[in-house]
Amino acid sequence: MSNIVIISGSPSTLSRSSAISAFLESILIKEGNQVSTITVRNLPPEDLIYANFNSPAIQQAKLLVEQAEAVIIVSPVYKASYPGVLKTFLDLLPEKSLEGKIVFPVATGGTYAHLLSLEYSFKPLFSVLGARESVESVYMVDSQLTYSGQEITFVDSEIEQRLKSAIGQLLERLQRKELQEIR
Ligand SMILES: Cc1cc2nc3c(=O)[nH]c(=O)nc-3n(C[C@H](O)[C@H](O)[C@H](O)COP(=O)(O)O)c2cc1C
Incomplete structure (x- = not known):
């Protein structure tokens, strides 16, 4: 059993990336893992905007990341990059928060034109946070899936697949x- 955290980065309440997060969470739970999802839009907005490092909600989310062996980040593409709300949360994490963790980036966009935002925008950010091991990212466009609430x-x-x-x-x-750690 592994401890995995999913960070869901969309500011929208009706969100494709939230539905994908729920889909991934259910697969991981079925496989017997311990999974927590941090939905950044549900964190206190004032704590995010004013970078309140001491906020109990932020501290709790930080602890989930700290304790996880793998971090899955599911986010929409906004203006060829990540949404600001995702960045406000990642800004509050300590510098090397993703060090030693396996990172799996998932991005959804309206167009294939911004497929490379994963390479030029998301991945450099994760790298600053210490991410060195990652699973090949998945990019998808809106026309590839429909959703209703958390149902995909x-x-x-x-x-x-x-x-x-x-x-x-x-x-x-x-x-x-x-x-390897046991040996
Ligand atoms: C403010 C805003 C900016 C967006 N910018 C882009 C963009 O630059 N490139 C792109 O491919 N899609 C862009 N989109 C489309 C979203 O990335 C896409 O619809 C995504 O699936 C939305 O995910 P969500 O439902 O989880 O928020 C944008 C959408 C919004 C609302």
């Missing part, structure tokens, strides 16, 4: 790490 319907079954395969890789890597 994959219009493009390849996306479902890519997400499941990435989760498989993540769990394999976690298992390998655990075995």
Whole structure:
């Protein structure tokens, strides 16, 4: 059993990336893992905007990240980059918060034109936070899936397969790490 945290980065209450987060969470729980989801829009807005490092809600979210062996970040693309609300939360994490953790970035966008925002925008940010080990990221466009609340319907079954395969890789890597630590 591994301890995994999902950070859901959309400011929208009706959110495609939240539905994807719930989908990934249910797969991971079925596989027997301990999973927590931090939905950044549910953190106190004033704490995020005024960078209140001492906020109990922020401290609690920080602890979840600290204790996790893997971090999955699911976010929409905003203006060819990550949404500001996701950055306000990541800004409150200590510098090397993702060090030693396996990171899996998932991004949703309206267009394929911004596929490379994962490489030029998201990944450099995760790297500053110490991320060195990652599972191949998944980028998808809105037309590839529909959602109602937390229920997802994959219009493009390849996306479902890519997400499941990435989760498989993540769990394999976690298992390998655990075995190495025991030896
Ligand atoms: C303010 C805003 C900016 C956006 N900027 C981009 C963009 O630059 N590139 C892109 O591909 N999609 C962009 N989109 C579309 C979203 O990334 C896309 O619809 C995403 O799936 C929304 O995810 P969510 O429902 O979890 O918020 C933007 C959407 C909004 C609301």
